[in-house]
Amino acid sequence: MSLNAIQVKPVSEEEEDGPSAQPDPNTSYPSLLHYRSGSGSTTPRSRQSSPGNSPRLGPTRFANSDTCDSQYTPLFLGFDKELKMQRRAKRKVGRAWYSRKRVKFVVGVIGLLVLFFLMNWVMLLRLQDHGLHSESGFSGNSSVASVSVTIREKWRKLGKEKKAWKGNYGRMLDLAAHALAEGLNKPEPKDLWLEPFVPASSWKPCADQRSWEPNEGKNGYILVTANGGMNQQRVAVCNAVTVARLLNSTLVVPKFLYSSIWRDVSQFGDIYQEEHFIKYLTPDIRIVKELPKELQSLDLEAIGSVVTDADIPKEAKPSFYLKNIVPILLKNGVVHFLGFGHRLAFDPIPFQLQRLRCRCNFYALQFVPKIQEVGALLLQRLRQNEGHPGPLDRYLVGSYAKRIKKDKSHSKKASRYLALHLRFEIDMVAHSLCEFGGGEEERKELEAYREIHFPALTVLKKTTMLPTPAELREEGLCPLTPEEAVLMLAALGFNRKTHIFVAGSQLYGGRSRMNALTSLYPKLVTKENLLTLTELEPFMNFSSQLAALDFIGCTAADAFSMTDSGSQLSSLVSGYRIYYGGGRMPTIRPNKRRLASIFMKNSTIEWRVFEQRIRKAVRQTKHVQPRPKARSVYRYPRCDECMCNMTITT
Template sequence: MLALAAHALAEGHNKPEPKDLWQEPYDLASAWRPCSDHRDWRPSGGNNGYILVTANGGMNQQRVAVCNAVAVARLLNATLVIPRFLYSTVWRDSSQFSDIYQEDYFINYLTPDIRIVKELPEELQSLDLEAIGSVVTDADIPKESKPSFYLKHILPILIPNRVVHFLGFGNRLAFDPIPFQLQRLRCRCNFHALHFIPKIQETAALLLQRMRRHVHPGPLDRHLVGPYAETILKDKGSRPMKNSRYLSLHLRFEIDMVAHSLCDFGGGEEERRELEAYREIHFPALVQLKETTRLPSPAALRAEGLCPLTPEEAVLMLAALGFRRKTHIFVAGANIYGGSSRLSALNSLYPNLVTKESLLSATELEPFRNFSSQLAALDFIVCAASDAFAMTDSGSQLSSLVSGYRIYFGGGKMPTIRPNKRRLAAIFVKNSTIEWRIFEQRVRKAVRQTKHVQTRPVARSVYRYPRCRQCMCNADPFANFKH
């Protein structure tokens, strides 16, 4: 099938691309406008005590935790201490909040909503929080708990002890039901309060300049790189080149994702042994579950669309959709499982395929080495600013947050390709017998069905689906009831 794709790309260099390849359904998408920065309440005094949060996961999981913590602090009329980030054996990054986000901007922007401080008052720093019962772990809070849980179970700890420490805090606040203004605050935090630090913005602006090869900033640049959007204009005398738009592709194919999926990826017994060894170290609960429960087979998981797309499948999808061979593609994601050889299929079909590591010199990359969260921030910016964004796993946090950011600030001009992995799995199963023309038709149909404009489904993330009246405004009074 890769050979057929290569032939189709070589033959189709003069063939026009499908009209909707780089477009959203503009009329419907552009009707939505950001409005979560509108406030309709008085500041919270934070009088009930202090909330400490130590968030786990990578940069994107931590971002969600921060926004949820802001909402909980407002709910409990508590003062939020700038969140801390747990060191993970998977991500191996010691970065803290101020290494990724502008701390003072975050505090000042949210001052009309909640009180935020950089550390606990001196008289509370010596408290043994575990001894007094003020440490609350994820095990103590049901996933997606309602606000009533925090009022009933956390507030009685907070008021007498003056401090509550949420250890490992993540996806522990429900999206529905939740008060309107509290939901709006979460959107305000995610889309307006979290600005990357200048070091990240400056390098990201350099990446954008090199990806576009022209002098015009994109519509999201000022939100993503702030004042460094102007540096993209520095080569004012240069002549814009044709075909300077670019596609970004998030390949969620790191070993943690591959191992946790329990899928097979064609590597035989050696692959199975390697992934099982990784699970034993990083996912012991999953190993135990495998021993005690009959889990679906790898083939069944794939048929249900539960396996991440491989780099080979991703490139077949792009070719079938009609992206030309000369398309400039930015690949986000670190340490692709299988190494550079796994990317060779993409490079052979799309020679203008790059990563942040290939776009930056060793000197430019050096300040970010060993800081996976800061590198993830660069990926976030380049993906969010791209002319089109393709994901391979719609459940990944980076893909979810990037697609939500593009919806929120994109004005109906920032298309995102979300593959229906169940539909694609059925197509890929037949890839040894199917004709390229039929394969192309089926892939386009499967992907086009995901490009519709919809409001946020009940209980789904406002960070991923911001088209709801708490986050965005629509002049159509029936917009919130259309799907």
């Protein structure tokens, strides 16, 4: 038997340093010692026969162990050293490979996370762009496009920083935004844009019916200077007409008192058509534009003919006027009601006098042509189609409603819109004595405002134990904030595509107070957005005339939502919609006391529960009922004096 030489395969540089040097568990390393027969030898024949290359003999099972040990010790030592170096090199390569793999794994995980958040952000941006671009609000005006761009830019900015909602409703607003995004293509509740038609449509307007002779006005002249804004003044005018008939006196066209709050110098003729007012009411009372010359020179205060609101109880009965005012008229021939407002009771009052009130409000007071013309433009742009008039247009904009006539060439369906009156101006906020999340800075600012504009209220606060802001809110005596209003609309089911017209946009807290509304409802506009600067210029600095445009936009809306039932604009608008709406003009009247109990749970309540409770609270206010006793006929005209119930048979 011949002994074969021991062969050791060297490791190349590529195997040590390159990727191929990674250990392969399927590779078996060659034996250190091989028994080889002559026929099985792999050693080249030339190498075996060469004299200078005698074969190195390895131990065999026949060899003496001592001989082998002594003979091959140097060979085994050299070989063992080389083998250890190979193993160390392979371990080094293995550690480097494992380190690189671990780094790649960490980098891969981080990359996946970044990609996940990036994809979510892209999807959110696309959703926002879809809501703000493809649903772009209202057409017909270049300013509208700029508004959409502004809102879109604001959304992109909000994407880079966390939304900072005003007030205490951050959690609920996030839930509302999520619900609106999910329900983009879901149908709205069936009754959202509807009134209970059958009971509502049974009431028909009939305040224009007269059953008495004209009043000759023999008991002297009545001057009236009404206070407040446009809506308070409207109520004062109707009350003055009724008092003039009650006292058989002649009414001088009312004047409007300059208010330090509203700062508007507009007079009756700047808002309402004087000639129509006089002519329409001639069968009821005598009206003149000014006092006779012999009475103009009188010092009315000196002769005791000036009667202020302080002299008349709020909602005084007719008997008060007959007892206290008639003697002044008979003595001096004239009386001046200064600051006249809510100074005539709704009950008890004779039937025909109550009907006269309604006749004045719904028929005698028509806006001047310049207000009607711009009001018609406003309605066209709100509906995005001038070929579709609304049922109340002719009562609001007169002859200009002819421009909003049906045209078969218009294939596009007019857009319906929701009008929202946010009564959240600083005067309302300050007078409410409530708090709205602004802390000490807000309290100081509102207290300073009260001292200037509501000094009597400031004195009352110091001398009387009044309810705390928390108690006022619990009783539903605080106006809804813009955040509460938008949560109510979202819970009711108005989707993100809803067109919303906001009246009363001079909000306390500035533009930031509108963030929640514009974020959740991108198709939101005001008259300032829809009308050009040229169209608005004649009304600038005249708050009452601007309020008339808001009145038109709210009254003609497909649905109207108020946020404070004590607001005069909301009361007059809702009454006008009842009177002329024919049971097709729904109004959302929130019960603020019930809503307050729901909003107080804003930190824990689930959205689905919130929706159910809000809908139930609002649904309960949509029932049709006759005017409650002693309540305003301007807000609740469903009474025999103003409207006729066709379901009642005699």
